[in-house]
Amino acid sequence: GAGVSQSPSNKVTEKGKDVELRCDPISGHTALYWYRQSLGQGLEFLIYFQGNSAPDKSGLPSDRFSAERTGGSVSTLTIQRTQQEDSAVYLCASSTGTSAQETQYFGPGTRLLVL
Amino acid sequence: GNSVTQMEGPVTLSEEAFLTINCTYTATGYPSLFWYVQYPGEGLQLLLKATKADDKGSNKGFEATYRKETTSFHLEKGSVQVSDSAVYFCALIGGYGGSQGNLIFGKGTKLSVKP
Numbered sequence: 392g393a394g395v396s397q398s399p400s401n402k403v404t405e406k407g408k409d410v411e412l413r414c415d416p417i418s419g420h421t422a423l424y425w426y427r428q429s430l431g432q433g434l435e436f437l438i439y440f441q442g443n444s445a446p447d448k449s450g451l452p453s454d455r456f457s458a459e460r461t462g463g464s465v466s467t468l469t470i471q472r473t474q475q476e477d478s479a480v481y482l483c484a485s486s487t488g489t490s491a492q493e494t495q496y497f498g499p500g501t502r503l504l505v506l
Numbered sequence: 507g508n509s510v511t512q513m514e515g516p517v518t519l520s521e522e523a524f525l526t527i528n529c530t531y532t533a534t535g536y537p538s539l540f541w542y543v544q545y546p547g548e549g550l551q552l553l554l555k556a557t558k559a560d561d562k563g564s565n566k567g568f569e570a571t572y573r574k575e576t577t578s579f580h581l582e583k584g585s586v587q588v589s590d591s592a593v594y595f596c597a598l599i600g601g602y603g604g605s606q607g608n609l610i611f612g613k614g615t616k617l618s619v620k621p
Contacts, residue, residue, distance in 0.1 A: 424608060434595065434611035447607060482550065489607035491538040491600025492557045497550040 393417065395498035397483050403504045404473055412468045412501045416485030423466050424486075424495060425458055429479035437481075440466065441489045473505045508533040512596045512612035519586055519619050527581040527615045529570075529596035537598040539563075539572050539579040540609065545592045553581075553594070586619045593617070 396415045404410050416423045425437040436450040440460045451457075455473075460466040470477055480502050484495040513528040531537065541553040541563070554563030559574035568583045579596060596612040 422607065426609070433613045434597075434609075436608040436610070439607050441607060450608065484550075484609075491536075493599075494540075494552050494555065495609060496552075497542075499549040 395483055395485055395496055397481075397498040397501050399501060400499065401502045401504075403506065405506055406475060407472055409469065409471045410473055410503065412470075412481050412503070414466045414468070414483030414485075414498060416464065416466070416483070417496055420485035420487055420496075421463070422486045422489045422493070422495075423460055424484040425466070425468050426482045426484065427479040428482060428500070432479075434482075437468070439489065470503075473503075475505050478503055478505045508537065508598060508610050510596050510598055510610055510612040512594075512615055514613070515593075515616040517615060517617045519617070521588055521619055521621050522585045523619075525581070525583040525586045525590075525617070527594055527596075527617070529579045529581065529612060531577050531579065531596075531598050533577075533598055533600075535600070536574075537600045539570070540597045540599070541568070541570055541579070541581050542595045542597060542611075543592045544595070544614075550595070586617070588619045588621050591617055591619045 398413045421442045424439040438458050440446045455471045458468045480500040482500045483498045486493040486495045509532045538557040540555045542550045543553045554565040556563040556572035562571045570581045593614045593616045595614045597609045
């Protein structure tokens, strides 16, 4: 079956512009996560959604970052007024639930470069 | 809060050598432990996991045992191949402290295997 997909695969933008990154989780997975991977910070959690519950936003680094999940499926991560330190690979993952035993399946990522 | 510490890389080995990548964690309660692998140019993949103390996860010749007494989850392989060259990430979910849903990753260890 299809895995997690993300688009675009690469995005180059100018400092100060807004960007939107998209994630399509595995069909039937109720939990969806966003992480980012950067040279300086490693792999960091950003936000996760579980079913109809309020999202856990505890990892978002600033109020320029937001995410939504429509219809319990596709998710969009939005970064407003991008800064150079936002350059990273943004990873999306999904799982059947958020219990500690669940395996998270990752997409290929979106590589963001802010000039 | 919860955290994961893994040995710094890079690690360079000859083919058929024995591999150990150390991983220790800090967590309250009973987290689940994971090893993820990122092959060059590819996304993160689950390599193995263990969800309770003394469990052994294994896959593709790799093994790791969940040791609660030493808070460790060291990755081992008896005979590495060139195709094992990748970055390996130790991670945890859950326990009583910190977020239940998201993965907390170590910094990653880059392994290079020479023929």
